[in-house]
Amino acid sequence: MDFIEVTGKTVEDAITEACRKLTVTSDHLEYEVIDKGNTGFLGFNSKPAIIKARAKVEIVEDEEVFVKPEVSLYASDEKKESVKPVSKDKLEQDVTKFLLDVFKAMKMEVNVKAVYSEKDVLMDVELSGDEMGVLIGKRGQTLDSLQYLVSLVVNKEAQNYIRVKVDTEDYRRRRKATLENLAKNLAYKVKRTKRPVSLEPMNPYERRIIHSALQNDRYVTTHSEGEEPYRRVVITLKK
Numbered sequence: 017m018d019f020i021e022v023t024g025k026t027v028e029d030a031i032t033e034a035c036r037k038l039t040v041t042s043d044h045l046e047y048e049v050i051d052k053g054n055t056g057f058l059g060f061n062s063k064p065a066i067i068k069a070r071a072k073v074e075i076v077e078d079e080e081v082f083v084k085p086e087v088s089l090y091a092s093d094e095k096k097e098s099v100k101p102v103s104k105d106k107l108e109q110d111v112t113k114f115l116l117d118v119f120k121a122m123k124m125e126v127n128v129k130a131v132y133s134e135k136d137v138l139m140d141v142e143l144s145g146d147e148m149g150v151l152i153g154k155r156g157q158t159l160d161s162l163q164y165l166v167s168l169v170v171n172k173e174a175q176n177y178i179r180v181k182v183d184t185e186d187y188r189r190r191r192k193a194t195l196e197n198l199a200k201n202l203a204y205k206v207k208r209t210k211r212p213v214s215l216e217p218m219n220p221y222e223r224r225i226i227h228s229a230l231q232n233d234r235y236v237t238t239h240s241e242g243e244e245p246y247r248r249v250v251i252t253l254k255k
Contacts, residue, residue, distance in 0.1 A: 020034070020037065020038070020068065021066060021067075021068050022037065022067055022069055023053075023065065023244040024053075024064060024220050025053070025065065025164070026163075026164050026167060027053070027167075027177070028167065028177070028180075030064075030066065030220070032224065036220075036224065036227075044071060044072050045071065046070055047069035048067060049067050051065060051066040052065055053065030053066065064244035102173050102174060102175075104132045107130075107132045107170055108132050111128075111130040111139060114165075114169050115128045115141070115162070115166065118162070124150070126145040126147075128142075128143060129144075132178075136179075137178055137179060138179045138180070139166065139178055140181050140183075141163075141181065141182040143183070148185050156191055159183070160219065163182040167180040192225055196225060198215075198226075199225075199226045199230050200229065202251055203230055203233055203235075203251055206251050206252065213250070213251045214249075214251075215248050215251070216248060217247060223247065226238060226249045227249065235253060236253055237252055238250065238251050238252075
């Protein structure tokens with residue numbers, strides 16, 4: 017299968033979009049990072065990440081299925097020993113120190129709680145303080161930029177890609193609920209007017225929320241149009 021080129025706000029977003037386009041899970045995706053992208057500082061001078069991806073090729077041999085590995089199974093012991101996993105404590109300390117330095121430069125007092133889950137390969141960061149609205153920014157753009165910067169910090173020396181979630185005041189859950197309600201209201205409008213509706217540009221994660229909210233609707237369908245970072249969801253009547 018040929019590679020396709022996919023863009024996203026971050027490498028993780030691009031991987032998510034590739035999985036959606038190829039209808040595979042991430043463990044069945046083969047990809048190569050072309051450009052890690054750059055969200056700039058707190059959303060300014062942003063540049064999307066670019067990857068090329070395809071579904072992993074399964075080779076059938078003697079009635080057994082083998083999935084083509086991304087890394088050679090015969091890597092030398094010397095190479096394995098040279099790669100040391102980063103400890104949970106160090107990851108949490110590095111993230112906390114990095115964010116506190118950022119907030120100090122911004123002259124803001126923010127409490128940072130960073131918890132790394134080795135099981136989920138996820139760095140969960142919770143921020144609290146008196147000026148959280150500033151950190152959230154318009155439609156969460158500042159929070160997304162901080163999340164991208166933290167992703168760079170934790171993945172600098174990581175063996176495997178670590179997902180990052182930065183949240184404050186339960187913003188992510190509230191934003192998800194807002195988008196789900198928006199999707200249903202706009203779907204009703206499409207049914208009533210029989211005309212397609214185009215939403216504002218969203219990142220892959222938020223577009224996926226819209227798609228999921230309407231995937232079981234019998235009368236409308238959704239698809240994405242445009243290129244990052246201006247890609248948007250369009251809701252149309254089913255034919």
